[in-house]
Amino acid sequence: MSTIATPDRASAWQAFDWQLVGTEPLQPLQHMALDEVLLDEVAAGRRPPTLRFWEWASPAVVLGIFQSVRNEVDEAAAQRHGVQIVRRISGGGAMFVEPGNTITYSIYAPKALVEGMSFKEAYAFMDEFALEALGEVGIRAWYQPLNDMTSDAGKIGGAAQARRGQAVLHHVTMAYDIDADKMLQILRIGREKLSDKGTTSAAKRVDPLRSQTGLERDVLISRMVDVFRRRAGLRPGVLSPRELALAEALIHEKFATDAWRGKVP
Template sequence: MHGEFKVPGGKLVVVDLDVVDGALANVRLAGDFFLEPDSALDAINAAINGLSAESDAATIAAAVRSGLPSDALLLGFSPEAVATTVRRALQKATDWRDYEWQLIQGPPLEPVVQMAVDQVLAEEVGAGRRKPTLRIWEWDRPAVVLGSFQSVKNEVDLENAAKYGMDVVRRVSGGGAMFMEAGTVITYSIYAPTDLVQGMSFADSYAFLDEWVISALKSLGIGASYVPLNDITSPTGKIGGAAQKRLGTGAVLHHVTMSYDMDGDRMVEVLRIGREKISDKGVVSANKRVDPLRSQTGLPREEIIERMVETFRTLYGLTPSEITPEESARADELVKEKFGTQEWLYRVP
């Protein structure tokens, strides 16, 4: 069995192994990482050999760590990365380039329809009716998007939301509230088979699925990096956040919102967030715009999106697509049955 894992921001880790009578055997670790002393490579292989093929990532990482000599130095990878690679080998995980990726850009949609389209496209990928897809969202009106488990009354000032004409909707993934106004954010979704993140913890999969956008931002001169669990940041502050949902249909839905040029004052009027949360969002005073992408690049929003798309295309391949009439019809059904209902919005009052 063969497994590969490119550590986000690090090096490639490769493992070849056999399974004999339910145990790992003939483990051979390789990659472009740095490891001292040389004997540590054999120590890692020996630590993994003999483990049960049912071992979880934590067990494998612990075995690697305990088997390393005390003076071992690992650069560009970690025991956890080795464990992820072993699990990917055992579960026959796929890689980005194993798929034909498609791109959907727009069109602008109502916030509640956006929520439904996100679920529909993920389900279609899981069912094999749609190829893995990158979608760049566009908004036709302002909205607050709540995480699946957030309380409406704790997160949103409904009176101020109404004053500014902002819809309040709830998505299927967890995480925090997103403040959306047309042209002020960049939002994208990745719909992929779960095989792409097979063997990874949620924490590892977040960074793995967003490594391409970190590369795109760096190519624009932004010192972007990923901060666990789900933040994209830079030396001057947070840029955006990710959320994820793994569907039982065999797909992973991963979406990210990054701030281009948001009105910080309006955001704190509409969202019920304390000082701690405000600092996390980069708002430090009144009359402050949350504009990391605009201020750090000086570029129009459209040019940043173009660079993101080109980066993804260069790394993994990308062909144009669009939401099909069947997918649109299913999204309309989900709006009526789920996302547009008071029961869904107030599932956590």
């Protein structure tokens, strides 16, 4: 089950001036670059702690920084389905995403928020608001250490973290809806896990929030934002022209390069 925050830890959120940013749908490489830029901006004190919900403009497989392309992805299947392969700056497992089919968010926080916590504690702590929101719409959800969210019906999503200087990036992708057949064609690890468990249905492992709640995706996101606001306070914000320009430069210098994508062949 998820770690229950102590009063001191619960109030830790309120020590910071949180900002909410969202964007129009962006390409996968833009999201990868923005995560690095906003993490660095919070670490440098140029941006307040921030919660960002993502919108995807096109489908992608997002690899963790240490994952092998060939071990995780059937590249021919990805190309056939028009699915881009990108690599993020955090660890964790591969995620298959399509526009409108996931709920993805990032938290860019001062490291002081999780000071003294183990990695296991920090993961669960930073997602308590999301689990509380799911509970309010009838999903009994909990954290499966180290970085999985699960429910009685199956896995909901996964988290990853990266730390740099005095800031921590925590981001999550949750399955709202899912094309299980396509996912299994593209992700090799999914095939292996399903085979190991003697099942042919991805729904046995990843159960989307749409089927569990019957609610629209925007409704679920709004509930998560409301719970975060109750816990931490949250004011509207925007991405600055400088941040967007830095992200665009990073795409060309890093995230779109073969050296980064193929960091682990």
